[in-house]
Amino acid sequence: MEGFQREIVELLPRLRRLARAITRDVADADDLTQLTVERALVRADQWAPGTRLDSWMYKIMKNAWIDEARARTRQSRVFAPEEQGLNIGIDGAAAMEAHLQAASVEQAMARLPADQRVAVALVLVEGLSYREAAAVLEVPEGTLTSRLVRGRNALLADLRGAA
Amino acid sequence: MKIDDRKLIAYVDGELDAVGRAQVEAAVAVDPVLGVRLEEHRLLRSKVAGAYAGVAQESVPAQLMAAAQAAAKLDPDNVVKLADRRKPPPVAKPQVKVSLPAWSSVAATLMVGVVAGYLISQQNAGMLAPSMDGSLVARGGLARALNNNLSASSGPARLGLSFKTADGRYCRTFQADAQRIAGIACREGPRWIARMTTTAPAPTKTHDYRMAASATAPAVLAAVDGMIEGEPLDRAGEMAAKARRWRS
Numbered sequence: 001m002e003g004f005q006r007e008i009v010e011l012l013p014r015l016r017r018l019a020r021a022i023t024r025d026v027a028d029a030d031d032l033t034q035l036t037v038e039r040a041l042v043r044a045d046q047w048a049p050g051t052r053l054d055s056w057m058y059k060i061m062k063n064a065w066i067d068e069a070r071a072r073t074r075q076s077r078v079f080a081p082e083e084q085g086l087n088i089g090i091d092g093a094a095a096m097e098a099h100l101q102a103a104s105v106e107q108a109m110a111r112l113p114a115d116q117r118v119a120v121a122l123v124l125v126e127g128l129s130y131r132e133a134a135a136v137l138e139v140p141e142g143t144l145t146s147r148l149v150r151g152r153n154a155l156l157a158d159l160r161g162a163a
Numbered sequence: 164m165k166i167d168d169r170k171l172i173a174y175v176d177g178e179l180d181a182v183g184r185a186q187v188e189a190a191v192a193v194d195p196v197l198g199v200r201l202e203e204h205r206l207l208r209s210k211v212a213g214a215y216a217g218v219a220q221e222s223v224p225a226q227l228m229a230a231a232q233a234a235a236k237l238d239p240d241n242v243v244k245l246a247d248r249r250k251p252p253p254v255a256k257p258q259v260k261v262s263l264p265a266w267s268s269v270a271a272t273l274m275v276g277v278v279a280g281y282l283i284s285q286q287n288a289g290m291l292a293p294s295m296d297g298s299l300v301a302r303g304g305l306a307r308a309l310n311n312n313l314s315a316s317s318g319p320a321r322l323g324l325s326f327k328t329a330d331g332r333y334c335r336t337f338q339a340d341a342q343r344i345a346g347i348a349c350r351e352g353p354r355w356i357a358r359m360t361t362t363a364p365a366p367t368k369t370h371d372y373r374m375a376a377s378a379t380a381p382a383v384l385a386a387v388d389g390m391i392e393g394e395p396l397d398r399a400g401e402m403a404a405k406a407r408r409w410r411s
Contacts, residue, residue: 013219105214
């Protein structure tokens with residue numbers, strides 16, 4: 001159990017990163033990460049040692065997020081949440097410009113349909129292979145690649161329009 | 164052979180076998196439009212990866228860390244109920260602050276030239292200089308290290324790993340600790356052009372496992388991921404490339 005928990009702690013930075021990519025909001029992302037950790041600890045006996053803990057937790061996060069999204073039925077947000085503004089102001093123009101770049105990627109991600117956004121996040125942000133990402137999403141690989149192609153073409157069109 | 168988006172994107176993601184890769188490369192060689200599309204998808208991959216790369220470097224919030232660490236001490240029946248998860252946990256350990264500026268997450272996405280002026284004036288005079296066409300060219304100690312040093316050697320500019328891109332160029336990751344910059348430089352003709360730069364993490368005794376495992380900043384690794392073709396060069400590969408003066 002100790003080792004299991006230590007591994008979860010080591011995964012926290014990556015879990016937060018995935019959550020940030022799929023929830024579009026810093027506070028929501030940390031709530032989702034925490035929910036994921038809690039569910040994982042409750043279900044520790046369902047994890048098969050020797051299999052990948054990260055994939056197992058990504059799957060828990062994906063399911064938790066679907067549950068959460070259903071519960072909230074929230075409208076998609078186009079503008080960056082206010083908290084992100086706090087990140088600006090430390091170092092002037094360069095930081096601002098970099099922020100705008102990241103913000104435009106994040107906003108374009110936020111405009112994607114949820115299933116495409118999660119597929120893009122798993123493969124581009126977390127670096128999973130198609131096989132691994134399809135397993136996390138519990139869909140056939142063909143479905144995953146369709147979502148990746150549609151999602152990425154939409155991102156390209158969006159970012160081109162913004163440039 | 165017709166290359167559709169699915170195949171082009173699979174190429175960018177490193178999901179094709181040798182035959183598939185050769186088909187894409189052959190098609191790109193004779194179709195400039197396809198080549199542009201390939202570049203767009205490559206850039207998109209590294210932009211998206213870069214936009215979130217910094218999140219993994221932030222210090223984990225105390226509440227989250229406590230949730231992951233404290234639950235073992237509780238009864239299974241006592242595990243925090245989902246509905247209560249916004250309440251602060253009973254033990255919130257103070258976090259060791261990783262000394263990264265909050266904006267380092269966004270700095271991860273800096274592309275060529277975006278902050279050239281800033282970098283030159285603020286930090287790295289002597290390491291990188293803008294050229295006529297707006298690209299950042301490695302100078303001085305950095306250029307010497309890129310030309311001469313093998314990876315993992317020490318010096319004012321350290322080299323992390325060397326690799327080839329799909330178009331056959333040699334690229335190397337670098338980090339200059341004194342100037343707090345890290346990035347990727349690629350050999351173009353006689354020069355090393357910075358293809359991506361970011362703020363290097365200050366040398367610090369962080370317990371972040373990623374930093375311990377690898378001296379290369381995660382944002383840089385994420386960008387490498389979008390550029391690399393095949394595996395990084397091993398020592399023999401680096402020596403051979405150096406002998407050819409890094410020409411493709």
